[in-house]
Amino acid sequence: MAKLYFLGAGSIGGLVATQISNVTKLDIVLLLRNERRLNKYLNNNSKFTYENLTNLRNPTKEEYHLRAISHIPKDHGGLPEHIDNLIITTKCHQTVEALEPYISCISEKTNILLIQNGFGVESKLKKIWPQNKVPNMFQGVISHGVFKDRFWNVKHVGNGDLKIGRLANEDTEVPQFIQDLLVSPVLNAELLSFKDLLKIRLEKLIVNCCINPLTAIYDCLNGELLQLSHRQFHRVINESVRCLTADKELNKIFVNDAAFAQLMDRERLLKTVLKVCELTKRNSSSMREDVRQVHQTEVDFLNGYISDVGKKNKVFTPHNDILSEMVKNRVLLNYKREESGARLVQ
Ligand SMILES: NC(=O)C1=CN([C@@H]2O[C@H](COP(=O)(O)OP(=O)(O)OC[C@H]3O[C@@H](n4cnc5c(N)ncnc54)[C@H](OP(=O)(O)O)[C@@H]3O)[C@@H](O)[C@H]2O)C=CC1
Ligand SMILES: CC(C)(CO)C(=O)C(=O)O
Known part of the structure; x- marks a missing residue:
């Protein structure tokens, strides 16, 4: 099969994985990190439990037996x-290391779907594909x-929902598993054109660049940011819009496309972030x-990505740079606290 x-x-x-298993004929196989994880999973009777708590009046719990390997x-x-x-x-920063062991099994005929926040993974992956064997992404x-x-x-x-699109502007066949995702009643998935998905990704990038680092640094809930001045949102939005509208690649893709200018409207973006x-x-x-x-964050693929676009297009990015640095320091600080806490307990 x-x-x-x-x-x-x-x-x-x-x-x-659990939701597609309800609708697909394909044999699902999980690629686990190592043998230790695999043994742990086997000791769990190869069982994934999915709890749907989206309607608290009718919570449901289902068990799925999915096959797994670690090689x-x-x-x-x-x-x-x-x-x-x-x-x-x-997570974005885990992708290259996780994929490397499987490179010999991947060719230009492999269909790959990345479901992640942020930008920048694709360009890192480009460096690990064997020449002329870029998969169908x-x-x-x-x-x-x-x-x-x-x-x-x-x-x-x-x-929520799941929006899917191609990573390159070409018209390749839609693989069966993506067609299966589209009929899952839970996932609420939709297939979009390359450009429409890119627009959604760019908007989400700016939203995440505003909300994620600030909630991490202030250690607050998303809603609590509404009680603070919106000045920091303004700064991140302004800087991100300057970088993205200066970017040569994006300008090539969206040439003569009024929707891109609308997408990059600063007031609209602020309203979206607040919403x-x-x-x-x-x-x-x-x-x-x-x-x-105390886990590594995806900040390099959010604010760090904006800083990279800025560097490429000669736009200064002090606000995104400082947010990235503060988030990394926050992780380091928590790590040091944990370390000294562990020493105190001893
Ligand atoms: N959770 C959410 O609600 C949302 C998440 N996202 C995005 O989705 C993406 C995934 O997030 P999420 O599912 O929450 O992250 P998790 O940390 O829950 O899952 C990541 C998984 O990757 C596995 N992994 C890491 N390294 C390897 C490796 N070398 N080999 C094999 N497996 C590996 C981890 O395994 P192990 O358990 O062994 O560490 C873990 O199971 C992120 O980009 C996130 O921003 C977007 C919207 C909502
Ligand atoms: C939209 C938001 C901020 C929701 O929490 C998110 O995507 C995240 O937490 O990464």
Whole structure:
């Protein structure tokens, strides 16, 4: 049977893997980090639990038995097996390291869907594909809210959607697994053109560049940002718009496209950021959660990405630079506190 591999069996990976398993004929296989994780999963009876808490009057809980491996897939002769379909749901900074062991199984015929926040992973991946073997790449933007309270137990707390589009402006065939995602009743997925998805990604990038670092630095909920002055939002939006509108690649893509100018309208963007703060007011942002758990954040793929675009196009980015630095310092500080706390306990 044809297979669909998942790299990144965390919150989003768990949501998507369990939900596509309800509608697909493909054999789902999770690619786990190492043998220790695999043994832990096998001891859990190869079971993923999905709890739907999006309607608190009718919470549901389902168990899924999904196959998993922790090594490259091999054929009967022990040779690396080709990966036809792959969904990647690692955090951005984990992607290259997670994918490297599987490179020998990937070719230009592999269909890959990246479901991640931010920008910049694609250009890092370009460096690891063997020459002329760039896979058929798709990108997903997800607004569902999911967390895991322990391994392989995902809690779906915020109903959202999944927008999918190609990562290059070309008209390749839509693979079966993406067609399957589109019919999942839970995922609420939609296939968009390359340009329409890019617009959604750019808007989300600016929203995340405003909300994520500030909630992480102030250690506050998204809604609490509404009680503060909006000056910092203004600064990040202004700077990000200056970088993105100066970018040569984006200008090539959106040449004579009035929708790009509308997208980059600063007042509209501020309204969008405030609306997202309001709609997600009780959320703790993903970056704040990473900082609290002393995990590396995705800031290099959000504010750091804007700084990179700025450098390429000779636009100064002091506000995004400082936010990136402060978020990294916040993680470092929490790490040092944890370390000295551990010493105190001893
Ligand atoms: N959670 C949410 O509600 C939302 C998340 N997103 C975005 O989705 C993406 C994924 O986020 P999320 O699911 O929350 O993150 P998680 O941390 O829950 O999941 C990431 C998974 O990747 C796995 N992983 C990391 N490195 C490797 C490796 N080397 N080999 C194999 N597996 C590896 C981790 O494994 P291990 O468990 O072993 O560490 C983990 O299971 C991010 O870009 C995030 O910003 C977007 C919108 C909402
Ligand atoms: C929209 C927002 C800020 C919701 O929390 C988010 O995408 C995140 O936390 O990463």
